[in-house]
Amino acid sequence: xxxxxxxxxxxxxxxxxxxxxxxxxxxxxxxxxxxxxxxxxxxxxxxxxxxxxxxxxxxxxxxxxxxxxxxxxxxxxxxxxxxxxxxxxxxxxxxxxxxxxxxxxxxxxxxxxxxxxxxxxxxxxxxxxxxxxxxxxxxxxxxxxxxxxxxxxxxxxxxxxxxxxxxxxxxxxxxxxxxxxxxxxxxxxxxxxxxxxxxxxxxxxxxxxxxxxxxxxxxxxxxxxxxxxxxxxxxxxxxxxxxxxxxxxxxxxxxxxxxxxxxxxxxxxxxxxxxxxxxxxxxxxxxxxxxxxxxxxxxxxxxxxxxxxxxxxxxxxxxxxxxxxxxxxxxxxxxxxxxxxxxxxxxxxxxxxxxxxxxxxxxxxxxxxxxxxxxxxxxxxxxxxxxxxxxxxx
Numbered sequence: 001x002x003x004x005x006x007x008x009x010x011x012x013x014x015x016x017x018x019x020x021x022x023x024x025x026x027x028x029x030x031x032x033x034x035x036x037x038x039x040x041x042x043x044x045x046x047x048x049x050x051x052x053x054x055x056x057x058x059x060x061x062x063x064x065x066x067x068x069x070x071x072x073x074x075x076x077x078x079x080x081x082x083x084x085x086x087x088x089x090x091x092x093x094x095x096x097x098x099x100x101x102x103x104x105x106x107x108x109x110x111x112x113x114x115x116x117x118x119x120x121x122x123x124x125x126x127x128x129x130x131x132x133x134x135x136x137x138x139x140x141x142x143x144x145x146x147x148x149x150x151x152x153x154x155x156x157x158x159x160x161x162x163x164x165x166x167x168x169x170x171x172x173x174x175x176x177x178x179x180x181x182x183x184x185x186x187x188x189x190x191x192x193x194x195x196x197x198x199x200x201x202x203x204x205x206x207x208x209x210x211x212x213x214x215x216x217x218x219x220x221x222x223x224x225x226x227x228x229x230x231x232x233x234x235x236x237x238x239x240x241x242x243x244x245x246x247x248x249x250x251x252x253x254x255x256x257x258x259x260x261x262x263x264x265x266x267x268x269x270x271x272x273x274x275x276x277x278x279x280x281x282x283x284x285x286x287x288x289x290x291x292x293x294x295x296x297x298x299x300x301x302x303x304x305x306x307x308x309x310x311x312x313x314x315x316x317x318x319x320x321x322x323x324x325x326x327x328x329x330x331x332x333x334x335x336x337x338x339x340x341x342x343x344x345x346x347x348x349x350x351x352x353x354x355x356x357x358x359x360x361x362x363x364x365x366x367x368x369x370x371x372x373x374x375x376x377x378x379x380x381x382x383x384x385x386x387x388x389x390x391x392x393x394x
Contacts, residue, residue, distance in 0.1 A: 027091055028234045029120055041120040043091050044236065044275060047195045050088060051077060053122040053132060053188035061135055064189050079137035080190040082173055089159075089171060092116045114161045114169030125186040131160035134188040200233040204271050206283040214260070216289040216327035216380075221261040224285055228254045228269045236273045244268045260287045262327070262380070289327040292384035293376045297321040299390045310391040317390060321374040328378035335375045368392060 032039035032051070039052040051074070056064055067073040080088075090096055093113045123130040163170040207227040208214070214222050228241050243251040243258065246265050250258050258267065268282040301308050302316035311317055325331045370392065375385040 026234075026237060027088075027116070027120060030234075041088075042195060043088060044195075045091050046084070046087050048080075048084065048088075048192045049195050050080070050121060051191040051193075053124050053134060056134075056189035056191060057124045057187065059189070061189070064191070074191060077191040077193045079135070080192040082136050082138050084192060085136055085190050086173060089113065089117065092120075094171065109169040109171055111161050111167055111169040114159055114171065117159055118161060124188040129160060129162055131158060131163075132188065133158055133186055134190050136190050200236075201277045202233070202236070202238075202271050202273060202279045203231040204269060204279040204281040205229045206267060206269055206281050208267075208283065208285055212284060213286045213288060215291065216262055216287055218259075219327065219329045221259055221327075222287045223257050224260050224267075224287070225255070225257050226267060226269075226283075226285075228271065228281075230254065230271055230279075232273060233277075236275045236277060239272045239274045242270050260285060262287050262289060289378065289380035289382060291326065292382035293323050293325040293328070293331040293378050295321060295323050295374050295376055295384055295386035297372050297374045297386040297388040299372065299388060309389065310393055313392045313394055319372045319388075321372065321386070323374070323376045325378045327380065331376045331378040333374065333376050334383070335373065 026044040028042045028044070029038045030040045030042050030049075031037050039055060041050040041052075042048075043050070055074075061079075064074060065079070067075070068077060069075065086094075086096070089109075093116070094109050118130060118132065121132060124133050125131055158170070158172045160170045162168060205228075207229050209225055209227070214224050216222050226243070230238065230241070232238060238254075241252060241254050242249065243256055245258055245260060245267055247268075250256075260267075264284060264286045266282055267285055268280060270278065270280045272278045297320070298307050299309070299311070299317045299319055300306060301311065302318050308317070323331050323333065370390050372388040372390070373385060374387075375383065377383045
């Protein structure tokens with residue numbers, strides 16, 4: 001701080017105030033009298049609102065106090081205590097150590113803390129380096145412990161960026177100054193009131209990246225990814241997101257994956273905020289199975305076990321097939337027949353209701369192409385067929 005700022009004599013008194021730094025409370029600029037004026041700083045952690053310094057600078061304690069009643073300039077407001085000012089600094093990211101003199105490391109804060117307070121509350125003087133000098137409700141006391149009888153002589157607090165060196169953020173809450181300061185055009189007041197602005201309730205919508213209709217991807221259903229799209233008031237913060245499927249609790253969090261069986265379901269999300277606001281949204285999802293079973297069919301040489309498409313009429317073959325289905329682990333085999341000429345049906349025939357088949361059959365005397373046809377159906381009535389051909393070489 002420049003020496004030209006000090007207009008009166010200085011004395012210092014030791015004080016003891018129990019404070020612990022609150023971390024990252026939400027400070028938000030809101031309007032007071034007209035839309036867009038931004039004259040209030042709302043602290044969602046303490047529930048207090050702080051009036052901009054521009055509204056109180058150069059006005060005495062007596063003047064301001066006389067305007068707290070109905071119809072006054074500051075109706076509904078009051079002077080903050082030193083402890084409340086410390087809480088505001090905590091909310092801006094301060095470390096809770098603001099009560100030492102002369103300057104030492106305990107009073108030097110990150111400049112971002114001081115700059116945030118200046119941008120929200122406004123500075124009381126910007127002729128040199130900008131700073132906030134402001135009064136609280138605490139009565140001025142000299143170093144001998146005598147309280148000042150003049151009601152306009154109150155305890156002053158200093159908040160100043162780039163002091164004592166560029167990049168520093170200086171805060172002092174325990175220094176006391178002579179009466180000259182209380183009539184100064186550079187002094188404002190820390191005025192507070194309990195929050196009068198109710199946060200806007202959150203808005204909530206449910207987003208299913210895969211769409212409302214989901215293909216079955218596992219036995220009996222599908223794991224459906226779902227997101228909660230949430231918009232919050234600037235003064236509020238998210239507390240929890242809970243989910244139900246058809247009325248049954250299933251998950252929590254903004255992004256979840258819910259297992260839904262085949263069929264139509266109602267998914268519901270409920271959002272709660274730290275300020276007690278809530279919102280609920282629901283969506284319908286349908287898990288369906290539109291994909292038929294996958295079938296593999298063919299022939300292997302009975303001697304070598306190799307898959308073949310041609311074989312001598314003097315050898316033996318093993319017709320085989322397998323059926324898979326993502327949604328149904330036991331699809332129904334409708335037919336599985338190795339077809340041959342009509343007069344040779346008894347020579348080569350394999351019918352089964354199992355998912356896999358291996359029947360050792362003789363093709364002796366057959367000199368034509370034979371076919372293996374397999375047809376299957378899953379639980380959702382999806383059907384598919386597969387055909388394999390085997391050329392018989394004389």
